[in-house]
Amino acid sequence: MHGMCFTEEHQLFRESLKDFLKKEVVPHIEKWEETGQIESFIWRKFGEMGYFGLATPEEYGGLGLDLFYTIIFVEELQKINSGGFAAAMWAHAYLAMTHLNKNASHQQKQQYLEPSVLGEKIGCLGVTEPFGGSDVAGIRTTAEKKGGNYVINGSKTFITNGVYGDYIVLAAKTDPKAGNKGISLFIVDLGSKGVSANKLNKLGWRASDTGELAFDNVEVPAANIIGEEGMGFGFIMEAFALERLIMGVNAHARAEYALEYALQYMDERETFGKPISQYQALRHRLVDLYADMELCKSYNYGVTYKLDKGEYVVKEATISKLKSTKMADEVIYNCLQFLGGYGYIEDYPMARLVRDSRLGPIGGGTSEILKEILSKIIIDKKEYKAPKK
Incomplete structure (x- = not known):
């Protein structure tokens, strides 16, 4: 399966990315984990290397590559032991920039997408609110049209890149009485008057800035609406498929990293005259965990193939996140156990890894929410269709 997905060019890209991360990122990870702030120079270096433009058309400064380059990008980010750094990078490139790539106007792409590709502007996505996350139709943030502007009031929370970012792709209700048909997306500069941010203190993902944002009579030009009024809900639902697939890929990649590290440790750690990798109870447990990881990995690659071909993979991507994040938590928990006392150091x-992985079954839709979505698809025969544009 893996050989069918990746060409020689993909593998060369992976090796180049590994080398870049080792030289340019890894030496700074401990500092960023401690301070909770990723320095601006690395964003520009990612931009110079083209990593933010993998999925962006060449017309706007990107590379226009297939989705498997994105998969390599997010996989390798999981293997430098900073879920927070990885989250900041992919939240910019595949939460905020996804909406710019797919749905923004030419003018918006010139103003926001092109500098995003270069790492000169950092974006985030604002859907989740203090009163609800996966219930997108229930958001309370409003955008009222006044002349040539919209006036936005409300709040968002758990926003990766929300404190140090430059702009937010924001979901707001332009018609509060119309349910999900009254939701629109806006590009809002985070430096605008009336925007305030509070940095959240998290269990894991320590290197990334996760914020709670407030919008108090924030004026946004009407030109900053993405698409037309009322199109936001469809855009968000469509983007959820890629977000959930990426979180599934993140999960299998960090599980793979944990297994590789644990096996290396077990080969070197000896008790009673032999490596602990030779004890049947441990080696059989590791094999079970490895098999679970491989199953998720192959499934995720299959979903990637479908999405890259233009299929609407709501069900498949939801399964990817649900099963892969659960698998990763189990794998990493057990890998910590393999290390004994050192696993706790x-x-x-x-x-x-344990702390960072724990967000997997929560962010981008909790496992409980995902099961209900799948119940509607599988049991109730509900169909999700791509939005009309």
Whole structure:
């Protein structure tokens, strides 16, 4: 399966990315984990290398590559032991920029997408609110048309890149009485008057800035609406498929990293005259975990193939996130156990991996929400269709 997905060009890209991360990112990870702020120079370096423009057409400064380059990008980011750094990068490129790539106007792409590709502007996505996350239709943030502007009032929370970012792709109700048909998307500069941000103190993902944002009579030019009024809900639902697939890929990649590290440790750690990798109870457990990881990995690649061909993969991407994030938590928990006492020491990677991985079944739709979505699809025969544009 893996050989069918990746060409020689894909593999060369992976090796180049690994080398870049090792030289340019890894030396700074501990500092960023401690300070909770990723320095601006690395964003520009990612931009210079073209990493933010993998899915962006060449017309707007990108590379226009297939989706498997994106998969390589998010996989390798999971293997430098900073879920927070990885989240900041992919939240910019595949939450905010996805909407710019797919739905923004030419003018909006010139103003926001092109500098995003270069790492000069950093974006985030604002859907989740303090009173609800996956219930997109229930958002309370409003955008009222006044002359040539919209006036936005409300709040968002759990926003990756929300504190140090430059703009937010914001969901707001332009017609509060119209339910999900009254939701629109706006590009809002985070430096605008009336925008305030509070940085949240998290269990994991320590390197990334996650914010709670307030919007108090924030004026946004009408030119900053994405598409037309009322189109936001469809755009958000469509983008959820890629977001959930990426979180599934993140999960199998960090599980793979944990298994590789644990096996290396087990080969080197000896008790009673032999490596602990030779004890049947441990080796059989590791094999079970490896098999679970491989199953998720192959499934995720299959979903990637479908999405890259233009299929609407709401069901498949939801399954990807649901099963892969559960698998990753189990794998990493057990890998920590393989390390014994050292698994509990911060100088080893498992403690951070456990914390970072725990967000997998929560962010981008909790596992409980995903099961209900799948219940509607599988049991109630509900059909989700791509939005008309």
